[in-house]
Amino acid sequence: MTIKPVPSEGFETTISVLVVGGGAAGLCAALAAHEAGAEVAIFERDPLPRGSTALSAGLIPAAETRFQKLHGIVDTPELFAADIRKKAHGEADDAIVDLVAAQSGPTVEWLADRHGLPFSVVHDFDYPGHAARRMHGLPSRSGAELIDRLRQAVEEAGLPLMVQAAVTGLFGDAERRIHGLEITRPDGTRDAIGCDTLILACNGYGGNPALVAQHIPEMQGALYFGHPGNRGDAALWGEALGAKLLHMSGYQGHGSVAHPHGILITWATIMEGGFQVNTNGRRFSNESLGYSEQAAAVIAEPESIAFSVFDERIATVARQFEDFRRAEASGAVIEADSIEALAVRLKLPADALGETFAAVAGLKQSGDADAFGRSFAGVAPLLPPFKAVRVTGALFHTQGGLAVDRHARVLDRDAHPLPNLFAAGGAAAGVSGAQASGYLSGNGLLTATVLGRIAGISAAKICSRLR
Known part of the structure; x- marks a missing residue:
């Protein structure tokens, strides 16, 4: 994919923070950016936000929460981070591991307290690799309920959620600053929307057979249980911008x-x-x-x-x-x-x-x-x-993707942040390292929700400096 030059006719409208993808990462990012004072819009290709989140069990691992304390479960972010590192064979970025472990509890409690998600901890069995019982889920223990409640929170916040709006291009300049995006609707009509900051929360690449064959050949031809829209758009746009791709075999x-x-x-x-x-x-x-x-x-x-x-x-x-x-x-x-x-x-x-x-x-x-x-x-x-x-x-889903820093900013190949691009969820590299065996139960929704929230807060801060 190539990055398109800014259209000479300008943009139909400009919104401070644009979010690509209506899964858990995108909806958490939008809610956090809105609460930080930014104008936000979300673009989702499907008629209804579902994505990989809806296909999961909807469980978010989090440490030192009040939900754990209700069952006498002793846990700390440090213990959680150690479990992530051990499962990932030490391959995951230490700074990101520490970040998501530390922010996991606050993120789950933010969703519960601010947005009414009725979490409880799975307290009656252990998940492999976890030294404490820290998997948090909603009553049905399903990702479908999680995404539905997140969508409801977005609607109650009055945030525009544009469905059937596939993002088919990004507009940027020579300094690798993103100025907007192009959306294409089912009837073929296209719109150019400007932005101050962009959050890619759209997808991994599990639905792209060519990328699967390239990066994880042992799963070539395997049943794909993820969302078919996971075509690797974020990674391909990132490559075009000179971004660093990390652990693509994970x-x-x-x-x-x-x-x-x-x-x-x-x-x-x-x-x-x-x-x-x-x-x-x-x-x-x-x-x-x-x-x-x-x-x-x-x-x-x-x-x-x-x-x-x-x-x-x-x-x-x-x-x-x-x-x-x-x-x-x-x-x-x-x-x-x-x-x-x-x-x-x-x-x-x-x-x-x-x-x-x-x-x-x-x-x-x-x-x-x-x-x-x-x-x-x-x-x-x-x-x-x-x-x-x-x-x-x-x-299920890929764990490699765009390398990000502690503010969820996308990094270039020299580890410098791009001016106004953020990533979370399937778009960003996770904390599982380069192997399937590095995946600790819940790592996907852990980084989706935590990095999504951080991306929203960080994007809003940039927007506030531009005012």
């Missing part, structure tokens, strides 16, 4: 998407003592490392298929998630009163599945780690009725 996968139903199955089914087998009825990995890296592990198995196996106790925990309840209603969750009957229903070798059950039961009793390095110590045995879901691995 991504969030998921090793438990019901197939062919296309419904996300919570990883609680695994972390509470379940396991995965392949079409031969055998386990094939350490499932407890994380659902992101498990995507590639599942895809590498025959037919790219696995079966998540658990029981009614675990299903009770999983039912707090709307997606799991929907999976049950659709028939994706198979139930049987015995291992033999479960094997028949799943069309798996009964002998192999029985041996796997026995091996896992033995590990739970002995407390030993298995050959893959997973420990089942302290986990309750599976009891009938048994449950299982046929799943595949999927690419």
Whole structure:
């Protein structure tokens, strides 16, 4: 993509802060900029803001919140930052890690107190890599509810949210200052809107097969479970401006998407003592490392298929998630009163599945780690009725993108901030490093909401200096 010169006829109108993208990052950015006193408008390509946020579980990890304290959960930003660094193999930008960990709690409480989002903490099971229970979600535990409530907050604030307004170009100058953007509507009409500052909160590149093949070849051809509009526009515009792209090989996968139903199955089914087998009825990995890296592990198995196996106790925990309840209603969750009957229903070798059950039961009793390095110590045995879901691995969203500083300003290749361009959400590089295994549960919405809020505040400050 190229950056267009400022149109000779000028702009139809000029607005202080323009936000590209109506997902969690864009809506948080718009709310924060508005509260800081700036005039704001949001541009969203779809008829209704949804994006990757709506496809997620809607969970935001945050440290030292009052929601944690209600359940006696002890947590600190420093502990959270250490968890992020450990999961990302030390590859993430230290300054950004410290920033998002420190601002995670204030951001969740800002959304709760200022905008009425009824958060609570998931307090009944652990997510891999988190040393404390810090995942915060809304009552349905769904991203659809999160995006709907954020949209409602934007509407109540009276902010213009332009839908079916695809941003098809940016206007800039030789100093790499953005002067506005071009929007194209479904009927082909185009408008040029001027701005003082621009926030890119639009997308990653998971919906662009060519970029996926270039940067994450192991996921080429995998099921893409993100928003199809994630075509990499932000990265391509950034490249044209000389911006630095960081950790483009990083991504969030998921090793438990019901197939062919296309419904996300919570990883609680695994972390509470379940396991995965392949079409031969055998386990094939350490499932407890994380659902992101498990995507590639599942895809590498025959037919790219696995079966998540658990029981009614675990299903009770999983039912707090709307997606799991929907999976049950659709028939994706198979139930049987015995291992033999479960094997028949799943069309798996009964002998192999029985041996796997026995091996896992033995590990739970002995407390030993298995050959893959997973420990089942302290986990309750599976009891009938048994449950299982046929799943595949999927690419959810990319974690690489535009490098930003602590003010969410986009950096050039020499680490200098561009004059008036900000990025958050899928447009910005996350804190997961360059590998799928670096993704800590919730990293996507963590950086979307925190960096989105920071981008809005920072953009508004620039606008106030221009007055």
